[in-house]
Amino acid sequence: MAKTMVRRRGRDPDVTRDKLLKAAFKEIYRRGFQAASLDTILAKAGVTKGALYHHFPDKASLGYAVVDEVVKGFLLERWGVLEPPSGDPVTTLQGILRRRAASLTAREVELGCPLNNLAQEMSPLDQRFRRGVNATFDIWTDAVAKDLATGQAEGTVRKDVHPRKIAAFVVASIEGSFGLAKGAQSAAMLRSNLEVLSSFLESLRPTKSKRRGR
């Protein structure tokens, strides 16, 4: 009740911060972090420079916050990392791939994966960016690896696969596919690559022929 009170002007720090984060994300997604203009972000957010520098000490910190509070959730949600595992991991992963392929937007094909963009641009230039971005990639990879390991325990995944290795490869292939498709501006290429990855996942299932008993 006290929180929802009158609120003259835009004077709500949480809302202001959020507008900043959203606008910054869009601008960074479009032009990259270094080329992103604070004035543009400010104009888009409808906020002044004073407000920005009240909430963040500098441009870099705004970027870190965008990674931690916008991009991270965005990615984890889109790749089903937040959902609890169900059924065998190969089928689950293939389902995610299929759904992502079906729901691609033109903007996604044009601009690629926001997390990967930041990773490529900023990793060599700023350790904190690198760590922030990488932490998210690790969460994703770990989730996939864990699913695969569970699948092995349940007999839906071959015993000779190394879960972490395969998980890292899956993530790399996905990001690489987005990257190539972004260069080629081709949703078809992206879908095709995701299909090939899906067939690769298929090969992780145990071979049914022969050796029934042990």
Add this chain to the structure above:
Amino acid sequence: MAKTMVRRRGRDPDVTRDKLLKAAFKEIYRRGFQAASLDTILAKAGVTKGALYHHFPDKASLGYAVVDEVVKGFLLERWGVLEPPSGDPVTTLQGILRRRAASLTAREVELGCPLNNLAQEMSPLDQRFRRGVNATFDIWTDAVAKDLATGQAEGTVRKDVHPRKIAAFVVASIEGSFGLAKGAQSAAMLRSNLEVLSSFLESLRPTKSKRRGR
């Protein structure tokens, strides 16, 4: 003889242009194209602004030239695209992967693939960059696809694989692997991913068991 004459000062346009290209490549590789400073490039090349703008109409054109005349050759050479195909394509590709994994430099792991960097940064911002970068990716993909098709004709590659689809996936996986490894700053991760890719390639060979006839 006339060409090798006295040459007072640095007054040799080809040499000057080359210094510009080399210095620009390094600076762009380090910081990205947009963040690359002409003054830094000039200082590194030991050339003045007048010389730069004599050889190139603007910064973008310098960038295009770097792609066409430096990065393209660099990449095609490193991935064996220029070498004539020999033996079965799977073994050849695996060999290239192994050699690349063995010869990785710290700088490569830190900065990633120069062509992919440019592709990710500039594709959405500049059509000419996009086309230039993409032309090289196409040459690479085509070469792999052609090898695979030849392999199919010679019986060393399964008939049910779609050469271009697989080739695109291979290139995407390689670039994705470099990208992830760059973020993680891990040569080990890169090597591991290339190994997984190698095992994927293995699966493209015809299955020897059963159906001997036909």
Add this chain to the structure above:
DNA sequence: TGCTGTACCGACCGGTTGGTATGTATAATA
């Protein structure tokens, strides 16, 4: 020898950048 075009030099320019300093209205507290 004089002329012309190429290759280069470097001072300078307007615009944009991230960042700061000062001021002020509002909300919380005493």
Add this chain to the structure above:
DNA sequence: TATTATACATACCAACCGGTCGGTACAGCA
């Protein structure tokens, strides 16, 4: 109600950016 801290607003700044422009040095040709 007085005081203080928060949450902005705005004017301003030095540094740097890509790009321009007038001048110069030299090479080849008439």
